[in-house]
Amino acid sequence: MVPPPAIDVDVHGVTDTTTLTTPNPLTINGVDKRRAAYPKLAAGIAAVADVDSFKGRTQHLHKPKAHRWDHRFSAESNARRGNSLKGAAKYLRNPGMISLGGGLPSSEYFPFDELSIKAPLVGQFSEPETHENGKVLTAGKHDMANDISLFDVSTAFNYGQGSGSAQLLRWIIEHTEIVHNPPYQDWHCTMTIGSTSALDMAFRMFCTSGESILAEEYTFSAAVETARPMGLNVVGVGMDGDGLLPSSLDEILSNWDESKGKKPFILYTVPTGQNPTGTTQSAQRRREVYKVAQKHDLIILEDEPYYFLQMQPYTGANAPDVPPPASHEEFLKALVPSFLSMDTDGRVVRMDSFSKVIAPGSRIGWITASQQVVQRYVVHADVSTQGPSGFSQLSLYKLLDEHWGHAGYLDWLIHMRLEYTKRRNVILDACEKYLPREFVKWTPPSAGMFMWLGIDYEKHPEWKGEGKGKSILDLEEQIFQTIIRHGVLAMKGSWFYADAGAKHDTLYFRMTYAAAAFDKIDEAVKRFGEGVREEFGLPPLESNGSA
């Protein structure tokens, strides 16, 4: 049987949906058809985005609506009323109205006539290829008035909405739908100025001083450093090689002693290539975690900067590589499904970011969550961060929408997948070569930037048992200094404690293979190995790399 064509059945303005069949999920090919079903995007200065048209007005009607989260918002968030001046903008729809209202500068005083970036052609993604034959993408000042483009300097460089420009937001929403297709009706996206800021704002939206939040027991240190000053306790949830343990999560919540504080309802997690442990939750693991979240009515803050740094399977030092994905479909299918993709309740606030797959300096990310949550986020953004830089938004729009399109971007992500696979393999090969297996343990990461090296401190010559002589933290510092002396910097595991006050019986170091040149990675791991050998009283390696 031939499957029905994967197109969007949206019809602009349709309200009687009873006769519609369940639409097929949006694919890359469906994007053009959906766009064609709506009037050409015309979004001027600080225009409000028509998100429904970007999602397709009938595409998601067969799905359940998100739960309401009124009981979860903080007093601060509940007190946000939105901007009265923006309310006045509705009068600008009156024909012939002249505005002396909003205090926006005239673009004639922006000292820029053009913005250009030089970017790779699809399939010729390497740095030398880009330098050689990259395409210069130019945005003119008045390209919209001159019918050259849907976005231009005069609009992008003026004030915008807290949600970001309609132009780039449309692409982001389409991309999110192609990859995750959230299984509830009223999902929305809004841009952030990066996930670090999004996390700060999410905590303020949901939490109040004195409360607790949940996170992996080793977690992104900036998350803890964001939460603690707000008076939030971070409770560490147990982990294994598949990341966060649903049993640990359930146990903490089921046995929570309310007399010691309100039961937490925010779970902060990095499901893919977790920082610092490099673990990735399997699909099954995520389903189990989601069930626990439903049981205890949690909000999941799904922080996914490394989602597209999922790599090819590791086959070992001298084994042949697994062939790369043969198509966009195969690539997307190879990705672990996100929490967002299984979020029937609208309880996930997913944070995406361009930092690891385009450039951190763009300071553009986005959240996907229920309309209610997104709306709470935007009213805060409107009076704090505002939207991302117009220079960044215009550059990314030119690259992602006009130049690469969704297909070209997936090609880029496949390129990134293979590049990170190479890097990961270099560090794993080096670990095999240089690290003493009897004292150092690791699992090949399947995603992200990080290797997590467990040190068997109980075998350390100076370990005398708990409470006797040197502590785990003492030994960690001692090994750290020895490694520094050998000329390599790795991060101490204790810097990533979710709760520094909790008892820990593990000792780790984090290494990244994302930044250094390939030959330096090998040398660095060698030095690390020498440091560990010295600490554990082993003789130095021979120069050929064997003990």
Add this chain to the structure above:
Amino acid sequence: MVPPPAIDVDVHGVTDTTTLTTPNPLTINGVDKRRAAYPKLAAGIAAVADVDSFKGRTQHLHKPKAHRWDHRFSAESNARRGNSLKGAAKYLRNPGMISLGGGLPSSEYFPFDELSIKAPLVGQFSEPETHENGKVLTAGKHDMANDISLFDVSTAFNYGQGSGSAQLLRWIIEHTEIVHNPPYQDWHCTMTIGSTSALDMAFRMFCTSGESILAEEYTFSAAVETARPMGLNVVGVGMDGDGLLPSSLDEILSNWDESKGKKPFILYTVPTGQNPTGTTQSAQRRREVYKVAQKHDLIILEDEPYYFLQMQPYTGANAPDVPPPASHEEFLKALVPSFLSMDTDGRVVRMDSFSKVIAPGSRIGWITASQQVVQRYVVHADVSTQGPSGFSQLSLYKLLDEHWGHAGYLDWLIHMRLEYTKRRNVILDACEKYLPREFVKWTPPSAGMFMWLGIDYEKHPEWKGEGKGKSILDLEEQIFQTIIRHGVLAMKGSWFYADAGAKHDTLYFRMTYAAAAFDKIDEAVKRFGEGVREEFGLPPLESNGSA
């Protein structure tokens, strides 16, 4: 007598300052000399800026040190410890060290080979001139390694410090010193992602829910909308044609009833071209306000987006214009001195922004405050906003530092001064022509974007006295709707109440002359006048503009 040359007497590495005379203030010409006294700026990925060298190590030693503000920081701010991972960066100074530490992506995976902007030549600033003969400024990916520039794509597009890049920060610090020369030793600057965000962060740094802050009785509505959800009460301070009244400020504070809440110590003020009233505090007014701030130990949040929109004196409809400033010195001297320039105590947190003088879409501003305050700000920025977009920073660096330099930027600001003067004169001429003086009052603004029109509601036919019939807010809404019907949007004064709960006996509308085309401004004011005439029972104007 010939004055000593206006150069910087800094000598790199000098520690014995006893023999130094008081240095002359930094001037544009002194910048090159100062830069030459230090090693060439070499600031790689996420490099920490050496602010002392940007300020000149001995330039400010003769000044007093800032007061300490330990008693003013909030619990949230006091709890900020800074990032432990960033602490590890110090080991990277060890020669030969290889880093597997920071999780920064390699720039080889940024899909950009170049960023370019086309910008005006100095003195040819108009939009058509820029289009015709603007210069294309290009940043290459590896311009730093190739010794082409001090800043490039590979660095600007990676992660940075919360303070922003050293490259642009140096320019900002020099600019701040040339314009304001703060009279205390340990002033610092750090970039913000715009003053709206800076204000949100400043409130969190100093204030705690339940406290009060002070602001002009009509104030920037987003400031109130930022403060209220944090549980802060905004207390309105009286104003006159010169803006904030020191006597009102002193009275409020001297008579504060501590049993009703902690005495406020934050004064939020827009001293120049205030939003919405358009008032500008004179130099004398500022000195008086500063004295009251000293008396009550206030922190002044000096929000100055319109500082460089100070205009030429208004000479009336048919009088000749005042000639433009003949030199940079004359231009700078014509500016009202800032609070920062008289801040001997380091009690001012000045917020500057490129939004009104370059482009809002840059999302770059900066604060100037004591080192202690700036450091508190940066540790928050590091785990929330981070620094501004690298696309924006690189573009502004190319424009301001490499292309225009400080001199060219002042020329640009003089250009802006004259352009805004023209716009302001157009709206004032229109007001003279079309508004019934017996019911509408205004003062020609000397800075900013706003006209503030006082309506004599007591003469309105439907005003029956307070508490009888229609209220001021009723009449305001009625006039607003009539004006809308006449085809012009102006903002209601009540949207700018600092404290909507306080008693008000004034009725205002705000108009901006910043955005609309010149001929539209004239037409819009005409319509406004027609609406007011209708409301006050006057016959419509003749088509020649006279009653």
